[in-house]
Amino acid sequence: MLQKTYDKIDSIGRSILSIKAKGVHNKELAEVIYPNGDKAFAQVIAINNEQVTLQLFSGGFGVSTNCKIRFLGKPIQVGFSDDMLGRVYSGNGKPIDGGPELLTDMVRIAGPSINPVKRLIPKEMIRTGVPMIDVFNTLVRSQKIPIFAKAGEPYNRLLANIATQTDADVIIIGGVGLKYDEFHYFRQRIEEAGSKNKTIMFVHTHRDSIVEGLMVPDLALAVGEKFALQGKNVFVLLSDMTQWSDYLRQVANAQDQIPANQGYPGDLYSQLASRYEKAADIDGAGSLTILGVTTMDDITHPVPDNTGYITEGQFYMKDGYLELFGSLSRLKQQVNETTREDHRSIMNVMARLLSEAEERVKAQKFGSVKDDYSFRLLDYRKTFQKELMDPFRYLELEDALDLCWDILARYFKKEEVGLSSKLIDSFWPKEGQYKILKPHNNE
Missing domain, CATH: 2.40.10.170 (Thrombin, subunit H)
Structure with missing residues (x-):
């Protein structure tokens, strides 16, 4: 040509x-x-x-x-091969791990998404080992979902944990504007966990060209889509999509485009959607699931605001914990009736009791918490946060569900939780294993 x-x-x-x-x-x-x-x-x-x-x-x-x-x-194209597994590439698709460059089977990046006719309804759970995800906001194969967090929260540590704990066939990590210590933490964590042979990294550091940073999600998704078409279940982890959007804003301003909200380009929604919509469970092939970090100071900021319209829920990280009421997986009902018979019921009861406990926290400020049940609710809230909201505690789903039953038995009577007698007979801990705690002094 x-x-x-x-x-x-x-x-x-x-x-x-x-x-x-x-x-x-x-x-x-x-x-x-x-x-x-x-x-x-x-x-x-x-x-x-x-x-x-x-x-x-x-x-x-x-x-x-x-x-x-x-x-x-x-x-722009990127070479594709099974030999990419275990490799580390820069934001322009060039290897930075000392290995050879791939020049065969070139794949176009930022191409069209999978035909909707070929997409299946999401129906398979992704196990992450994180109780607040697996129990309360279950992740589903082919879901697109962000982690909303303030800058400084340990979201990259959580991503690294999920990358090493998930049951996906291929893990692709796309880092945008990473600090060097974050980049090395990802590599070290993956190698220590023995997950290197199923992981590919595309890394852009804060010192690299912003154009390369803009390419990272497209590279990760193009390669991920190719693996998915081969029948693999692929999990793409992107951090940080707010930084990516800021690069987009810089380029738009350099082009003298008329700015929209807070200087971001008017097509910010379309730009984000074209990436997130790559998530798909493909008929006759595999799947591609996307978990992206969106840092924010305010939920009304243009990036999380647009992201919330595009994605299927969010995980909300605050003060190092995954919050229950700020998080939502809109696809969890697709799978949590088939995981274990008590899953949906225990999830709902634990959330209801935590909501009651939050009301008691407000009442306690006015000195109006004096009854035994309210004090037990307050203690339940502390235990819930310590044992279930910690995003770095690894538990298999079944163990996490058992822990929920144990926590209920520590603080409540059977008749107080509102669960069916069938479930209580099957899952309530043996009599005498836990006892109802006496109310605390209001100190």
């Missing part, structure tokens, strides 16, 4: 350049050829008649108007 080369750049700014060209396509890959013969890559991001805007992968430093632009007639 004839490659078109142009030698007149109209304008350069930050990581954006503009040139007049004919016959090029959106998302097409181009080479920037420096006067000394060095080369860099760019991608077409906007076309207005003959005016073409390109995004430079390495930034605009050193680019001058006498550089040449050669359009390659193809979109």
Whole structure:
């Protein structure tokens, strides 16, 4: 195919350049050829008649108007192979672990999502070993769901734990704007857990080009989709999609786009949706599940606000815990009737009692908590937080459900919990194993 080369750049700014060209396509890959013969890559991001805007992968430093632009007639692609398992790649798809580069079976990134006709209704649980997820907000294969958290919360530690504890066939970690210690923690945790042979990492650090950061989710999802089409159950973990959105905002501002809410581009929703909608359970093949971190100070911030419309719930991390009432899995009802017969009932009862306990916390501030049942509710709340809300405590689902029954028996009588006699006969701990605790002094 004839490659078109142009030698007149109209304008350069930050990581954006503009040139007049004919016959090029959106998302097409181009080479920037420096006067000394060095080369860099760019991608077409906007076309207005003959005016073409390109995004430079390495930034605009050193680019001058006498550089040449050669359009390659193809979109950005990444090599694909089972040999990728256990490997670490940068945000431009190049290996950074000392291994060879893959140049065969090239896969287009940021391509169209799976045809809806080929999508199955989600119905299989993903076990994570995290009680607040497995019991109360069960993750379902092919779900798209974020972790909402403030900056500084240990969300990357949670992602690393989930990556090593899940029963997926392939784990793909996409890191955007990671600090070096976060990057090395992911690698160390995966190697210690023996999960390296099923894990692929695409890593962009805070010192790399923002364009490479923007490519990370697309690389991770393109490779994940390819594995899913081979029949594998793939779990893609992305951190941090707020940082990714901030990079998107920087590029939009460099293009002098008219800003929307808080300076973000007007197509922020579409940009996020095109990534999250890659999640799918594919008829006759495997599945792709997406868990992405969305850092925030406020739920009304444009990134979590848009994310909430696109995804199927969220896990809310606060003060190092996974909160029950801030979290929601909209697909949990698809699976928690088939996990164990008591799952849905125990989940509902534990949540109801915790809600009652929260009301007692408010009443306690006014000195109006004096009865035995209320004090037991307050103690129940402390135990619930300590033993179930800790995101770093590993428990199999069955053990976590048994723990729920044990906690109920510590603080309540059988007739107080509102469960069926059939379930109580089957699961309530043996008489005498726990006793109703005496009310505490209101100290």
